[in-house]
Amino acid sequence: MMRQAGRHLPEYRETRARARDFLDFCYSPSLAAEATLQPVRRYGMDGAILFADILLILDAMGRNVRFLEGEGPRVDPATKASDLARVPLEKMLSKLAPVGETVERVKAALDPSVTLIGFAGSPWTVGVYAIEGRGGTDKADSRKFGYQHPEELDGMLEQLVEASAHYLKMQADAGADALMLFESWAEGLPQDAFERWVIGPTAKLVQRVRALGVKQPIIGFPRGAGALVVDYAELTGVNAVGLDTAMPLKRIDAMLPKGMPVQGNLDPMRLVAGGPGLETRVREIIDQLKDRPHIFNLGHGVTPEVPISNVESVLHTIRGLA
Ligand code: CP3
DSSP states (O other), X not given: OOSSGXXXXXXXXXXXXXXXXXXXXXXXXXXXXXXXXXXXXXXXXXXXXXXXOTTHHHHHTXXXXXXXXXXXXXXXXXXXXXXXXXXXXXXXXXXXXXXXXHHHHHHHHSOTTSXXXXXXXXXXXXXXXXXXXXXXXXXXXXXXXXXXXXXXXHHHHHHHHHHHHHHHHHHHXXXXXXXXXXXXXXXXXXXXXXXXXXXXXXXXXXXXXXXXXXXXXXEEEETTOXXXXXXHHHHSOOSEEEOOTTOOHHHHHHHSOTTOOEEEEEOHHHHHHOSHHXXXXXXXXXXXXXXXXXXXXXXXXXXXXXXXXHHHHHHHHHHHHO
16 A cells, blocks of 8 residues: 555555655655554554655755645646756765655664655656646646647756656665655556657666666556556566556456566455455456466555555455465
8 A cells, every 4th residue: 555545554654644744744854654564563564665755856956845635645737848957966875865754764773674665747747747746637638739849848857867767766765675666647648758758768777777787676557557467567678567446457467577466456446445345356357367476456545544454454465365
């Protein structure tokens, strides 16, 4: 469980209340380390996901990120590639240094058997926030921008590749065991656009991270990619893929590279609803992915109303099958 998962926990809300605001929370290593460790403590999870946010990098690039209560994130819109080149790399990384410190603290506190996952947003997804100033449900402005000013968008994605590669290297050096790339806005892109804005920049990012000497496995999560997840898995160089709630598991399993590990894909609303259908679905997902390594996970972010007892019941079902 990751992606705003802490919100369903009372201990998370208590820790959050100690920070001035959400960004301050992310930049405070002691609070962020505490939030990272809470689900491991409560549920005995096999993996921990770093507490941070995919938009920190835009904040460090000087785009003035704000988290408005009940409205979601806002960013100063960028109109050209040079808007993302204003802050020198060294300065950007020093702004993000508290995240590295969070990783170090978590790593020191975790049992070595628990995997610590660091992460970054993928260039296109972070680029959508940079262009639109907010999350783009249909990404209309970003697509239009990319068709009208293809070189400018390529330039923005290039800036994000370079910045993200160094940010991920910092997390790897600080002790992250695996790295994840969130491509939350992959949905609805035509194949040519998906290739140019998602596959191309992700492949470059993976290459760049490897060129910086990072050996940790990289998980890519192109949410909403549909059948293009297969191209993504084959062409980007990621070591594993996350599958969203809408993926037809058996068909996708038949098409993905043999042996490639997957994550996914329980519907968080199923987790909210609970009841006997929850256990049936958990068993079905595990059964449908039994022929490849599978990290059980949700296929989308957790909502705050998820009952703790439903999470416990999912874990009970999974552990009963192990
Ligand atoms: O689960 C975790 O806490 C792991 C850390 C994590 C967060 N965000 C913390 C967070 C991770 C991996 C993310 C990823 C993230 N952030 C994504 C990619 C995944 C996805 O959901 O598609 C995106 C798009 C974001 C941007 C973002 N940050 C959004 C859309 C929101 C929700 C804003 C809202 O008003 O609900 C956030 C805030 C955020 N990031 C929270 C947490 C725990 C919630 C803050 C809170 O209410 O306490």
